[in-house]
Amino acid sequence: MTTPPAPGSPYIEIDGRRASTADDLLVPTLYGGYAHFTAMQVRDGGVRGLRAHLARLDAASREVFGAGLDGELVRARVRHALDGARRYDAAVRVYVFRAPDAEAATLMVTVRPPAAMSPAPQALMSVPYERPFPHLKHLGGFAQTHYGRLAREAGFDDALLTGHGGVVTEGAITNIAFYDGASVVWPDAPSLHGVTMALLEARLPESGLPSVRGPVTLDGLRAYRSAFVTNSQGIAPVRRIDATEFAVDEELMKTVVSVYEGTPWEHV
Incomplete structure (x- = not known):
């Protein structure tokens, strides 16, 4: 019988086998820096946006390693790791890396206790990165x-990444959206197209709330009434970026959260 991990400890499998020794972790230790991954929240064996996660892994594998990644294989690896961890509510990450002499990519699946973003309004510090x-x-x-x-040491909740000229791109580990009173505006700048962002972009118009892309700069933040951030752990309003204050629009957040929570769970 598989021994479950200690409470709070990650359970790790590499290519379907539990990683329990230093040798098991040799390849990811040596070559894991050149890797891509996806992070998902699992509840009762289901994931919101599972197909988007699988498509992300496949597209990135094609770009980085020159070969696609079978979604059914990924699902099987995740199911096996959930079974091994004896945990079906979990925070799961799938890492893909490949040693220089390997014919195929290596899949590492980590299973941790489930996580959720705090709904408390966030303060973000802009940084030039x-x-x-x-x-x-x-x-x-x-x-x-x-x-x-550095942002937390300065009294903020997290960092907001910006480009040349103060162009807003994304949060340090989130996507960010703004509300101008009529539409949800996602920064039209180089950034990660997060799965939660993608789900909202596709479904918000069905709720009567337009979702668009547009340029956002630090100098132009006062054009927006409110803002929120998203990632695999959920959604939270933004109350401040640097010295610019935002109102927490309860109706907006109610709509956005409702749309997200209405997204069907896909069984792994």
């Missing part, structure tokens, strides 16, 4: 982590 290859969810996030720590 654009992720390299921002359309990929890749490893190597030193700058994001460091800027996030």
